[in-house]
Amino acid sequence: MDSITRYAIVGTGGRHEIYRDALLGVYSKQAELTGLCDSNIGRSRLSAAWIEKHYSRKAPVYSAEHFDDMIRDTRPDVVIVTTKDSMHDYYIVRAMELGCDVITEKPMTIDAARCTSILEMQQRTGRRLRVTFNYRYSPLRTQIKHLLMNDIIGKVVSVDFHWMLDTRHGADYFRRWHRNKENSGGLLVHKATHHFDLINWWLDTTPETVYATGRRAYYTPAIGDQLGLGRRAERCHGCPEAAGCSFYLSLKDNKYLRTLYLEQEQYDKYYRDRCVFSDSIDIEDSMTLAVSYRNGAHMSYSLNAFMPWEGYMVVFNGTKGRLEHKCEGSVYINGDGSVPGSLKREGSWIRVYPHFAPAYEEFIWEASGGHGGGDKLLLQDLFAPDSTEDPYGRRADQYGGAWSILTGIAANLSIQNKMPVHTLDLVPLLTDKTGCYLK
Numbered sequence: 001m002d003s004i005t006r007y008a009i010v011g012t013g014g015r016h017e018i019y020r021d022a023l024l025g026v027y028s029k030q031a032e033l034t035g036l037c038d039s040n041i042g043r044s045r046l047s048a049a050w051i052e053k054h055y056s057r058k059a060p061v062y063s064a065e066h067f068d069d070m071i072r073d074t075r076p077d078v079v080i081v082t083t084k085d086s087m088h089d090y091y092i093v094r095a096m097e098l099g100c101d102v103i104t105e106k107p108m109t110i111d112a113a114r115c116t117s118i119l120e121m122q123q124r125t126g127r128r129l130r131v132t133f134n135y136r137y138s139p140l141r142t143q144i145k146h147l148l149m150n151d152i153i154g155k156v157v158s159v160d161f162h163w164m165l166d167t168r169h170g171a172d173y174f175r176r177w178h179r180n181k182e183n184s185g186g187l188l189v190h191k192a193t194h195h196f197d198l199i200n201w202w203l204d205t206t207p208e209t210v211y212a213t214g215r216r217a218y219y220t221p222a223i224g225d226q227l228g229l230g231r232r233a234e235r236c237h238g239c240p241e242a243a244g245c246s247f248y249l250s251l252k253d254n255k256y257l258r259t260l261y262l263e264q265e266q267y268d269k270y271y272r273d274r275c276v277f278s279d280s281i282d283i284e285d286s287m288t289l290a291v292s293y294r295n296g297a298h299m300s301y302s303l304n305a306f307m308p309w310e311g312y313m314v315v316f317n318g319t320k321g322r323l324e325h326k327c328e329g330s331v332y333i334n335g336d337g338s339v340p341g342s343l344k345r346e347g348s349w350i351r352v353y354p355h356f357a358p359a360y361e362e363f364i365w366e367a368s369g370g371h372g373g374g375d376k377l378l379l380q381d382l383f384a385p386d387s388t389e390d391p392y393g394r395r396a397d398q399y400g401g402a403w404s405i406l407t408g409i410a411a412n413l414s415i416q417n418k419m420p421v422h423t424l425d426l427v428p429l430l431t432d433k434t435g436c437y438l439k
């Protein structure tokens with residue numbers, strides 16, 4: 001008989017569902033879900049009711065202050081952390097201290113001090129930590145890794161990487177907890193952790209020095225006024241400008257958003273539909289970075305969150321040629337029923353320009369499902385114990401998690417102080433006693 005691994009989940013919002021449903025569905029022979037925990041007991045109960053209805057199982061629910069009780073009572077082997085970003089460190093550290101391994105959503109955490117405490121606890125307890133970089137698993141991004149690993153353009157000297165979030169998906173970060181740095185670290189941590197991780201992984205290197213500029217240029221009261229939305233309220237629900245606002249999000253008319261968020265507001269006043277032009281937002285929506293890497297490569301990067309299309313362009317300049325890749329994604333709002341981050345095939349390509357030879361286009365690797373097909377493959381790699389092969393090095397631990405956030409954490413400091421920032425000054429624990437980088 002297969003051995004069973006026991007999992008508990010903390011954070012029962014939108015994202016926990018893919019883990020819950022994988023554990024109770026496809027991987028139910030290998031896995032057991034022991035308990036659910038959230039600061040909003042209404043949301044945990046909703047998840048428990050779903051489990052009962054769809055899987056005929058009972059899952060005990062615990063409020064956040066009873067997290068330790070959940071671990072003691074239900075004895076999970078692994079805790080899956082899917083809370084808001086600023087609470088990841090608390091649950092990662094506590095779970096390891098209580099003897100559990102951890103799987104955490106990105107970003108591993110949001111600042112250098114929290115990153116250090118995670119590394120310290122991991123080193124002290126020896127527990128295993130996985131950071132779930134689903135982008136690494138999407139076939140298209142794996143294909144880029146495959147091409148670079150196979151030396152198709154030689155040694156990569158520089159990268160131009162530009163990411164566009166459109167006015168649907170991008171705006172959504174300005175509606176809820178992500179809109180404040182104390183919760184998310186801003187988009188350079190919350191969102192760009194994916195992008196910086198891809199670069200670290202594609203180039204098999206780590207970031208050294210970061211210089212950044214950035215500001216909030218679009219999701220501002222001034223733009224709200226310019227768009228003629230002068231009577232706007234603090235949130236969409238009940239806003240007098242609803243009919244004329246392109247950013248209006250109706251929680252009450254979407255069953256999923258209504259039950260998961262609107263009907264649970266009574267417990268914690270978490271509003272999912274706050275005005276994107278509010279003055280209380282403190283994250284940037286337009287950012288540019290210059291990053292140098294340990295292997296000598298350097299990168300120019302930008303992220304803009306109010307674009308007419310969603311996706312990215314990345315160019316690698318190598319000693320044997322140049323690789324250009326464009327990826328256009330489908331548009332979505334987290335939780336609105338559409339597939340998040342799925343690939344638009346007609347808008348995506350990979351072109352290789354070798355030195356002294358004709359350019360050609362690569363046939364792009366098939367992908368379907370959430371996050372360019374990455375979610376499905378990630379879940380298989382997490383929960384199917386037989387799959388031990390990892391030829392592309394897609395499994396990320398605490399070091400991968402740390403390096404992926406350090407570019408953004410350094411960039412936040414650089415924006416603030418208008419100075420370049422050295423990543424190792426922020427988290428010295430990322431080198432061993434001999435000065436070697438840990439990764």
Ligand SMILES: NC(=O)c1ccc[n+]([C@@H]2O[C@H](COP(=O)([O-])OP(=O)(O)OC[C@H]3O[C@@H](n4cnc5c(N)ncnc54)[C@H](O)[C@@H]3O)[C@@H](O)[C@H]2O)c1
Binds near residue numbers: 011040106371
């Ligand atoms: N890898 C991806 O592509 C991807 C996609 C979406 C979300 N995420 C990540 O998943 C996590 C959850 O995002 P989401 O979209 O589900 O957000 P969400 O707002 O829907 O859910 C967050 C949950 O955390 C709970 N929470 C807040 N504070 C808490 C605390 N102190 N203790 C316990 N629970 C607490 C909230 O009540 C809520 O239920 C985030 O870290 C996000 O970055 C990753």
